[in-house]
Amino acid sequence: MKKQVLFGLHAVQSVLDNTPERILELIILQGRQDQRMQSILAIADMHDISVSEKPRKTLDTMADGNHQGIIALAKPAKALQEDDLYTMVEDDKNVPFLLVLDGVTDPHNLGACLRSADAAGVQAVVVPKDNSVGLTEVVRKVACGAAESVPLITVTNLARTLQKLQELGVWIVGTAGEVDMNIYQAPLTGPLAIVMGAEGTGMRRLTREHCDHLAYIPMAGSVSSLNVSVATGICLFEAIRQRSS
Numbered sequence: 001m002k003k004q005v006l007f008g009l010h011a012v013q014s015v016l017d018n019t020p021e022r023i024l025e026l027i028i029l030q031g032r033q034d035q036r037m038q039s040i041l042a043i044a045d046m047h048d049i050s051v052s053e054k055p056r057k058t059l060d061t062m063a064d065g066n067h068q069g070i071i072a073l074a075k076p077a078k079a080l081q082e083d084d085l086y087t088m089v090e091d092d093k094n095v096p097f098l099l100v101l102d103g104v105t106d107p108h109n110l111g112a113c114l115r116s117a118d119a120a121g122v123q124a125v126v127v128p129k130d131n132s133v134g135l136t137e138v139v140r141k142v143a144c145g146a147a148e149s150v151p152l153i154t155v156t157n158l159a160r161t162l163q164k165l166q167e168l169g170v171w172i173v174g175t176a177g178e179v180d181m182n183i184y185q186a187p188l189t190g191p192l193a194i195v196m197g198a199e200g201t202g203m204r205r206l207t208r209e210h211c212d213h214l215a216y217i218p219m220a221g222s223v224s225s226l227n228v229s230v231a232t233g234i235c236l237f238e239a240i241r242q243r244s245s
Helices: 009-018 035-046 056-062 082-090 107-120 137-143 158-167 205-209 228-244
Strands: 004-007 023-029 050-054 070-074 097-102 124-128 152-155 171-175 192-197 213-215
Touching: 004 009, 004 056, 004 137, 009 023, 009 035, 009 070, 009 137, 023 035, 023 056, 035 050, 082 124, 082 152, 082 158, 097 107, 097 158, 097 228, 107 124, 107 137, 107 228, 124 158, 152 158, 158 171, 158 192, 158 205, 192 228
Parallel strands: 023 050, 097 124, 097 192, 124 152, 171 192, 171 213
Antiparallel strands: 004 070, 023 070
């Protein structure tokens, strides 16, 4: 079985809180005994998870980023499939609220988008199989635990997925810079999927053609565009404002 390497306080604690059975072993920095670490170790002890202390050099070689003195070796999370997305949408308990990322390739941006999605109550983040970063160690670290709580669903054909979502009653709102309607005028209530384009190039043509509405984020300064993770946060929380008013 291939083990996943998770690192960072938020990411490790999120797995311990939600799916502790995935954790095989914790590796912590020798001598680190602060309150935050003690809290994590108490949870690990409750679940009989093995803990070992190692020097910083060992942790540095295991983690592709700032590990904050803790690494978890874990069983891979169950990968959700496209059919799981449709089952989620058809569930009468929740009004669908989805985030679609068309070609986000930077792991820091995906991690930040997952973090915003978690904060906004998004039920799933959808990405295409090709030209998109997956759940790497860096993504999990930047997401600060959100990668463990928000499902990331990879689909083979994004345009076909958007069409199926429309057939299930989900409205697709995409973001583009050269349209007439701004995000504050766009209808963001009801069953909704917000589509964000790739860094620099935006949405692909077929993705754009499957949107019910296109909207832009008004820009008052000299900067012509926003980082995709910042733009995602703006759009998601405008949807929250509309849905709660």
